[in-house]
Amino acid sequence: MVCHRCGSxxxxVQAVSVVRNKHHGLFYWLFFGWLIDLLLWIFLTIPRLLIALFGSKRVKTKVHTEAVCQNCGYRWRV
Ligand SMILES: [Zn+2]
Structure with a gap:
């Protein structure tokens, strides 16, 4: 494999895990997310169950391979 920028x-090549969260940060869910989830479970148990089953895209960890040039530091997805 050759670097696209400098040709080195x-x-x-390494595996990089990315935590995807479009709405709130990690600390938001650590400190407040559980509370919201708890309230939703109490008042919206059945809809929340469906959301949990089919809409579990809120926090998604995705692993992709990334190439990092050791010469110039340029990185790109493979
Ligand atoms: Zn390079």
Whole structure:
């Protein structure tokens, strides 16, 4: 594999895990997310169950491979 920027072949390929959360940060869900979930479970048990089953896209961890040039530091997805 060759770097797209500088043309060096000294490229390291690694797996990178990305936590996707479009609405709130990680700390929001750590401190407030559980409370909201609890309230939803109490008042909206059945709809919340369906959301939990089919809409579990709120926090999504996605792993992709990324190549990092050891020469110039340029990184891109493989
Ligand atoms: Zn490079």
């Amino acid at each position: 072949s000294n490229v390291n």
